[in-house]
Amino acid sequence: MNAPLIGARIQRKEDYRFLTGSGQYTDDVVLPGQTYAVFVRSPHAHAKIKSIKKDKALKAPGVLAVYTGEDLAAAKVGGLPCGWLITGTDGQPMKEPPHPPLAQGKVRYVGDHVAVVVGESIEAARDGAELVEVDYEALPAVVDATKAMQKGAPALHDIAPDNKCYTWALGDKAAVDAAFAKAAHVTKLEFVNNRLIPNAIEPRAANARYSRADDSYTLYVANQNPHVERLLMTAFVLGLPEHKVRVVAPDVGGGFGSKIYLYAEDVVVTWASRQLARPVKWTAERSESFVSDAHGRDHHTLAELAMDKDGRFLGMRVHTTANLGAYLSTFASCIPTILYATLLAGQYTTPVIYCEVTAVFTNTAPVDAYRGAGRPEATYVVERLVETAAREMKLDPAEIRRRNFIRTFPYQTPVALMYDTGNYEATLDAAMNMGDVAGFARRKEEAARRGKLRGLGYACYIEACGIAPSNIAGALGARAGLFEAGEIRVHPTGSVTVFTGSHAHGQGHETTFAQVVADRLGLPIESVDVVHGDTSKILFGMGTYGSRSIAVGGTAIVKALDKIIAKGKKIAAHLMEAAESDIEYDRGVFKVAGTDKQKAFGEVAFAAYVPHNYPLDKLEPGLNENAFYDPTNFTFPAGSYVCEVEIDPDTGKTTIVKFSAVDDFGKVINPMIVEGQVHGGLTQGIGQALTEGCRYDPETGQLVTGSFTDYCIPRADDVPSYQLDTRETPCTHNPLGVKGCGEAGAIGAPAAVMNAITDALWSMGVKDLAMPATSESVWRAIHMKRAA
Amino acid sequence: MAVRVSMTVNGKAVSAEVEPRTLLVTFIREHLGLTGTHVGCDTAQCGACTIHMNGKAIKACSMVAMQAQDANVVTIEGVAKPDGTLHPMQAAFKEHHGLQCGFCTPGMVMNAIDFAKSHPNPSEQEVREALEGNLCRCTGYHNIVKAITAGAKAMAG
Numbered sequence A: 001m002n003a004p005l006i007g008a009r010i011q012r013k014e015d016y017r018f019l020t021g022s023g024q025y026t027d028d029v030v031l032p033g034q035t036y037a038v039f040v041r042s043p044h045a046h047a048k049i050k051s052i053k054k055d056k057a058l059k060a061p062g063v064l065a066v067y068t069g070e071d072l073a074a075a076k077v078g079g080l081p082c083g084w085l086i087t088g089t090d091g092q093p094m095k096e097p098p099h100p101p102l103a104q105g106k107v108r109y110v111g112d113h114v115a116v117v118v119g120e121s122i123e124a125a126r127d128g129a130e131l132v133e134v135d136y137e138a139l140p141a142v143v144d145a146t147k148a149m150q151k152g153a154p155a156l157h158d159i160a161p162d163n164k165c166y167t168w169a170l171g172d173k174a175a176v177d178a179a180f181a182k183a184a185h186v187t188k189l190e191f192v193n194n195r196l197i198p199n200a201i202e203p204r205a206a207n208a209r210y211s212r213a214d215d216s217y218t219l220y221v222a223n224q225n226p227h228v229e230r231l232l233m234t235a236f237v238l239g240l241p242e243h244k245v246r247v248v249a250p251d252v253g254g255g256f257g258s259k260i261y262l263y264a265e266d267v268v269v270t271w272a273s274r275q276l277a278r279p280v281k282w283t284a285e286r287s288e289s290f291v292s293d294a295h296g297r298d299h300h301t302l303a304e305l306a307m308d309k310d311g312r313f314l315g316m317r318v319h320t321t322a323n324l325g326a327y328l329s330t331f332a333s334c335i336p337t338i339l340y341a342t343l344l345a346g347q348y349t350t351p352v353i354y355c356e357v358t359a360v361f362t363n364t365a366p367v368d369a370y371r372g373a374g375r376p377e378a379t380y381v382v383e384r385l386v387e388t389a390a391r392e393m394k395l396d397p398a399e400i401r402r403r404n405f406i407r408t409f410p411y412q413t414p415v416a417l418m419y420d421t422g423n424y425e426a427t428l429d430a431a432m433n434m435g436d437v438a439g440f441a442r443r444k445e446e447a448a449r450r451g452k453l454r455g456l457g458y459a460c461y462i463e464a465c466g467i468a469p470s471n472i473a474g475a476l477g478a479r480a481g482l483f484e485a486g487e488i489r490v491h492p493t494g495s496v497t498v499f500t501g502s503h504a505h506g507q508g509h510e511t512t513f514a515q516v517v518a519d520r521l522g523l524p525i526e527s528v529d530v531v532h533g534d535t536s537k538i539l540f541g542m543g544t545y546g547s548r549s550i551a552v553g554g555t556a557i558v559k560a561l562d563k564i565i566a567k568g569k570k571i572a573a574h575l576m577e578a579a580e581s582d583i584e585y586d587r588g589v590f591k592v593a594g595t596d597k598q599k600a601f602g603e604v605a606f607a608a609y610v611p612h613n614y615p616l617d618k619l620e621p622g623l624n625e626n627a628f629y630d631p632t633n634f635t636f637p638a639g640s641y642v643c644e645v646e647i648d649p650d651t652g653k654t655t656i657v658k659f660s661a662v663d664d665f666g667k668v669i670n671p672m673i674v675e676g677q678v679h680g681g682l683t684q685g686i687g688q689a690l691t692e693g694c695r696y697d698p699e700t701g702q703l704v705t706g707s708f709t710d711y712c713i714p715r716a717d718d719v720p721s722y723q724l725d726t727r728e729t730p731c732t733h734n735p736l737g738v739k740g741c742g743e744a745g746a747i748g749a750p751a752a753v754m755n756a757i758t759d760a761l762w763s764m765g766v767k768d769l770a771m772p773a774t775s776e777s778v779w780r781a782i783h784m785k786r787a788a
Numbered sequence B: 001m002a003v004r005v006s007m008t009v010n011g012k013a014v015s016a017e018v019e020p021r022t023l024l025v026t027f028i029r030e031h032l033g034l035t036g037t038h039v040g041c042d043t044a045q046c047g048a049c050t051i052h053m054n055g056k057a058i059k060a061c062s063m064v065a066m067q068a069q070d071a072n073v074v075t076i077e078g079v080a081k082p083d084g085t086l087h088p089m090q091a092a093f094k095e096h097h098g099l100q101c102g103f104c105t106p107g108m109v110m111n112a113i114d115f116a117k118s119h120p121n122p123s124e125q126e127v128r129e130a131l132e133g134n135l136c137r138c139t140g141y142h143n144i145v146k147a148i149t150a151g152a153k154a155m156a157g
Ligand code: FES
Pocket: B038, B039, B040, B041, B042, B043, B044, B045, B046, B047, B048, B049, B050, B059, B060, B061, B062
C-alpha cells in the first residue's frame, strides 16, 4: 500500500532528460535526406506583389526549390481556417478573408509569407532566399485598430472594406443604461491593453517527411495540440486523409498560446516534403518569431462602472476595439468576445453588464490567444475600474471589493457564465495578511523619508478555464469539440502507461498525471509513465491551452481509470470466486469485503493477459481502457493578488518590493508544479505591466520592437521573489475537484501592478498610466504633473 | 571553401571540415549532434546556447567554430557523471523545480556552474544579476534563483 500522492511535492519525471540535454525538441530532429526551408517574408506592411522572380535563387548552389503562393494555388492548397465563427450584432457572420499560406497578390504585414526556398543546407536556403526577386508596389498601411476603422483608412481585404471583422455584443444594453441613469457615482477609464509578443524561448519549428512507400506524412512541430493541428491541416488546407498524416509535437519549449495555431510554415513544409520527396525543416530565427508568431492582447477600451452612494456596483458598460492583425489566426475571433466579455462580472455581483466589441483588421501580425487570452484583458478592465472607483469614492479598495463579492454559489452572472463555487473573501484575507497590508502605511512613510513613492495595489481575478462543454461552445460558434481523451494501458505485470490528449510544453504533465493515476491505483509513481504529443500513439486529443489540462484531460484519465478498476473487479471476483459486488479496490489491492481474501493489482493485470483462469465467456482479456470526457461547465479559478511597489521619482524606476498571491485552484495535485506555474504567469503579467509593449511604426508599419533588445521580456533582476499560498474550494463538477492554474498569474498581475503604481502616484494627480509603465513613462507622468 | 576545426568536446577530441561562417553552436548541434545546447535567439541575448570554453561560460552563438580551435569545450551533455549521476547544480535545479519546458535549462545550468565557482554562497541579488544574460519565459526565475543558491552551496561542499 502506498501513501497518497495527490497533494504531494513530487519531483518531476521529465527533469532528468532536460537537465542532461537529452530532451528532443523539433529542431533537434534530423531526418535522413534532410533539407531546410527559409521563408521570404514581406518587408512591407502593405503592398501589391507585382512579380516574383525565382530563377536566380533556383540556380544558386544547393537550392532545391522555390515555391510561391501561385504554386500553392495551382496545387489547390487551401487557406488557413479560423476555428471560431462569431456572429455580429447585425446577425451577419464575421468577415473571413482568405488566408493563403503564401501570399497571393498582396502582402498585409511585415513578415507575411511570400515564398519558401528549400535547400540542401540551411546556408544554401538562406543564400537562395536572398536571391528571390520580389517586385512590390507599396500601399499605405494602418497598424492602429481605431484608425483602421476611420473613413479613408487603407483597406486590407476586399470583403471588409471598412476593415471590420465584426461588431459583437453581450448583455442587456437598455438595463445597463437604466442602471447608469440612477447611479450616485460613475467611474470611467479609457485605456489600451498593450500588444504582447509571446516569445517562448524555443522558437517555432516544423520538420515534415513524406513517405512514398505508403503515401504518408509525418510532421514534427512545436505545437500545443497535435491532433487539432492535424485536423485543421488535413481537412481544411491540404485535403489529405487524416490517417495518412502523423503529427508529433515532441518536447516543446514553452507555448503560452503561441503554439496552438496552425501556421503557414507548418502547412508549407508539409506540402513541400511531398513535392521533393525529402524531409523539409524550418526553424524560426528569433527575429522571425517576433514578426510572425501570433501576438496577444491589443485592445482599446472605454469602460464605465456605475455605483450607488455606498460603492455597490449597479452596472458596467464596456466598449472595446480589438486589433486582430492582418488575418484571422486560428482562434483569434473568440478571444476578444467569448473569452473576454463573459468574464466582466469578475468576483462581483454587478447585476447588469453590457459589452460591445469591434474587431478590426490592421497591417500587423495576426493576434490570437496569449497566456490568459481575453481573461487578462477582462480582469484589467474590472480591477482597474474597481480600484479607481474606490479611490474616487474614498473607500478602502479592499472594502469596496468586499461590499460587492459574490457569496452564494452557484452564481449566474449577467454575462452568461455560471460560477459553481468560490470563496473570494478567503483569498483576499490571506493575501492581505501575507502582504502585511496593515503595515503598509508605515512602510510608505519610511519610503517617503528616503524620497521614494510606495504604492499598494490589488487584483481579485476570476477566470473561466477547462474549456468547455462542446455543445455550449458550439452554440457560441466553436467549429471544434472541446472534450479530451485519455487511455490507460495496464501492462501484464501491472505497470501502467497513460496516453493523454493534453500536451505538455513545460507544465509537467508527465508527473502530475502520473501522480493522479498512481494515487488512484495505489501504485508507486515509478510504475506509471505518461505519453503525449504524438497522433500515432494517442487516440485523440484537443490539446493544452486555457488551463484545461488537469480539469479536462485529467478527468478523461480518471474516467478511463474507473473503467480499469471496474473491469479489474470482475476479474478479481472470478479469481477469488466471489460476487463482483463484494469486491472493493483499495490502493493497489482487490479485496473481498469482510474477508481477508485479496489479489494485488498486478495479479489481476497478469490474469487479464494470461487468461487461463478467466471468465472468457463474459469478459474480454486485456486491461486497457479509453475515455473521452466533455466537461459540463467551465471551471472558475480565482484569487487575490496584492502588489507593493516603490518608485524612484528621480528615475521613474518601479521596483516590485512585495508580491503576494493567493489562488484558489480547487484541489492541487502537485503544489510544487502549481507554484511554478504561478511564478511564470506572474512574471509574464509583470512583464506586460512594466516592460513589454509591442510597437509598430504608425506610418511604415515596421515592427519597432523586433528583438529582445527592443522588446523586453522580464529578466531575473526585473522581478521579485514571490509569496504564494492557496485556498481550496474544490470544483463541483469534475471528479478531481480541480480548476487549472496555468494562466492565473498572467491574468491577475497586470492590474495588481498598475493599481499599485497608480496608488503611489494618485496624490500627484496621476489617475491612470498606460502599460508598460516603463521608467520613462513613469518619470514623464510624475514630471508632467509636477510641471503642471 | 571549408576549413578544418579541431577541439576537445566533453573530453573527446573532435575534428571536422566546416564553412568558415559556421557558428560554434551550429558546429556543436549539427556537426556533433549534441542537441542539448539550444538556440533561442539571433542576437546573443537569451543564453540558451551557453557552454563552457576553457572553463568559462560563453554563448556559443556569439562566435564561429574556428574561434574555438584547440579549445576545451564542455556542453550540458558533459556535465553529469559518466554513470549518469547529476552534477550538484543539475540536482539542485531538479530539487527546486528550476525548470519547466527545459529549453533555457542547459544554458542556465552551464552559466550557474561557472558562476558558482566564484560565488560559493551567493546572495539572491548576486544570482539575479548573474542571470542577466539568460532568459527564461516559464519559471519567472523564482525557482531558478533558489536552485542556483542551493546548487552553489552544494558545489562548495
Ligand atoms: S542563442 Fe545564444 S544567446 Fe540566444
